[in-house]
Amino acid sequence: MASIPRDDCNTYKYKDITAKEPEYSTLSYTWGRWRVKDRPEAPPVLPIKNTPWEIPAVEETHFTTENFQKVIQSIHRTGVDWAWIDVGCIDQRRGSTQAAVEIGRQASIFKQAKSTFVWLSRLDSIQLAQAIDDILECGGQLYDRVDIGNEDVDFDDVMDKLHKVSEYLFSDPWFSSLWTLQEIVLRNDAIVLSTEGESVPWKVARQDQRTYMTMLINHCQNVYTSLEKALEKTKSVYSQPYPDKTMNAIRRVQQLILQVGFYYLFSTNPNVLFGTARYRTTKRREDRVYGIMQIYGLCVGKSARPEENPSMEELVIEFAAAINHNSAILGQFFIHVSQPKPGYTWRITEASTVPRSLMIYRDPNSMATINIDSNGNCIAAGKCCQLPILLSAAEKSGEITPLQAVKGWGLDFKVLLDGHINGAASFSAAHQEHYIVRRSSATEIDLKDVLVLWLGNVQAEFSFGSNSHLRRNAGLLLSVQNYNTDECVLRYERLGIAIWRTGEKPKPFEEPVRSIPWEWHDQLVLG
Structure with a gap:
């Protein structure tokens, strides 16, 4: 494998290889929290040639180089010879201006890819396939009981299974990374891969097909909706309360679906995802902005001006100001969960939420403007x-x-x-x-x-x-x-x-x- 830079004409050249705007795939995964630094006996690294930076080593408890190579082979078997993978395409040297620019291009990189893959590096093929089957089965049983009214379905048993499988599936670190939240918003049609880099079957109409994130997201939305209906039924004077264990399972499954952002992922108001971002992790504080900005189609801070390095406070203000500049409606289409910082009540923060009545943001007709003047007002x-x-x-x-x-x-x-x-x-x-x-x-x-x-x-x-x-x-x-x-x-x-x-x-x-x-x-x- 070799990292091949792009020239100004979107052409890639390396030895006897020349390709102009080739088809490529992208990989969504997480690794920064497990990067190995300053250790004499570091794990082996992915063998990528032609990079002026050192390929980072990653704790083998997170994933091994062997499995990483299997992932790349799996991508290659789809018939696409080129892949965009951050460790080989983004300069990993601290303070790199090229890295800032490349991060600012991630929206176009992911959107233009022929296909995208999600690597759940902690979930092996057998257990992940079983988890997918269990979620599909439990979701169907939940619908039969709650929506159809089939009394033959043991609701308590279904919730127990759904709780356990949800805890297992969403335990993978991919679901807690802010960068991957942005990537799945950009490409919710991503194909799911296991620890070993294998695609996972999803049983539909008696046939197995590869699991796409869109399927899982849709299914989670359906499960959440059924659980809302189940809770609504408990308010009736004629209903029996659920056992504590079942009630706790309902609440926990709903919480997990909300925290990973899958209930409202398809909302047309990106502020929904900004509120979800508080449940996601980043290695650097400024990535709280860089890891979410392209959901809004924005490029701010160092990604827009590589020669500058704004502070976290300056970056947050610039980001919120850019949203309001583009659309005063979108800039205010949210509700503060807690009291905002004095002097900045106009600014969206991660401590915000989007009520149902603000979920739809289509065809905006702005009648007001909100901008920052030269004095910072x-x-x-x-x-x-x-x-x-x-x-x-x-x-x-x-x-x-x-x-x-x-x-x-x-x-x-x-x-x-x-x-x-x-x-x-x-x-x-x-x-x-x-x-x-x-x-x-x-x-x-x-x-x-x-x-x-x-x-x-x-x-x-x-x-x-x-x-x-x-x-x-x-x-x-x-x-x-x-x-x-x-x-x-x-x-x-x-x-x-x-x-x-x-x-x-x-x-x-x-x-x-x-x-x-x-x-x-x-x-x-x-x-």
């Missing part, structure tokens, strides 16, 4: 109104219920508050004295002082009545954070998101919202 511009005005319009459109779940008939109106904000028990636009509270300080915020910045709208569900997609509008809820007398500047903190639904063809009940007198603000300083 986050400046928003767009149409605004006071929250009570929006609430009053929603109330005229239909029934108003508690703040956490405001619903206008046909509008599907909701107020989604960030985790550190406590909603009032109930309110009405006619009673302006109602307020919301910051949990940490117990500070009251009068609803009249909350500003709504209309971010824009995205595609929502399809309406058969109008034969068109509805649009989901989003408004950013802002409250005055402080007033800087030296700069004569008002700073606003983010409180959450308001969303409401409209159609392409206006309905009578939409008129109160559509007729709101929005006012243009071009200098909202977000803190």
Whole structure:
């Protein structure tokens, strides 16, 4: 094996080999946490020629060079002679500018590959094949019992088996790496390989075929949905509670599926995966950004400017600012789980979540902008109104219920508050004295002082009545954070998101919202 550099014409030359834009495969695996350094008797390394850097040695408890070569042989047997493998294609020397640039190209590298392989280096062929069979069987039995109502299925036994096989499968370190999360988002059609580099059969329609990650992800989503239904049934007054062991198994399987990111992996809102990233591991702190940025189609920091080396704080700000610059909607399409850093409430962090109503991010129509100015201030511009005005319009459109779940008939109106904000028990636009509270300080915020910045709208569900997609509008809820007398500047903190639904063809009940007198603000300083 030889590492062959690419020239400016996308041509690869080495001795008597010349190839222009050859077909290639990519490999998704994890190894950085087991890299061997400064040890006299290091394990053997993968024999790759023509690299100006030393190929790193890896602890044999993680994987052996022999099995690594079997993986490469397995890839080669698919008929593709070229492969992109990070240790042989990315300069492994510390501080390499070439490495930073190559990392910034990973999205295009994986997307353009003919095929991608996922190497679960800790799961051997026999046990992995059995695990796949068990998950398929248990998932089917779970559906039969919960969705179909087949009482012949022993639910407690199924959950016990599903719990054990899930713990085994997701124990492989591949499921805990942040880099592999990005790679599977880019290529969820990856083929699964075992420790020995063998593809694993998935039994479908009485035939064995190779297991693709897409199959496993879909199956995990189905399992999670069935478990949600099973839990919902326990709320009935006529149902019997599950035994503690079964209930614990349900919760643990759901937790595992969420932590590996498989329940919401196909969501069109990439913020879902950013929230999942907190369960994933990286060797370096800055890889918390570099290992996820290309899900957003972004290239920031050293990958964009190899000659620079921004600090972690600078990198996080640049990353969040880039998301908001591309789309103010996407930049705010999330909910803070915990209180964000003062002065940066506008910035998404790994301590965030995406409610179901924000899962779809398609065909965005941005109506506001959020950018960082030359002084480092986050400046928003767009149409605004006071929250009570929006609430009053929603109330005229239909029934108003508690703040956490405001619903206008046909509008599907909701107020989604960030985790550190406590909603009032109930309110009405006619009673302006109602307020919301910051949990940490117990500070009251009068609803009249909350500003709504209309971010824009995205595609929502399809309406058969109008034969068109509805649009989901989003408004950013802002409250005055402080007033800087030296700069004569008002700073606003983010409180959450308001969303409401409209159609392409206006309905009578939409008129109160559509007729709101929005006012243009071009200098909202977000803190």
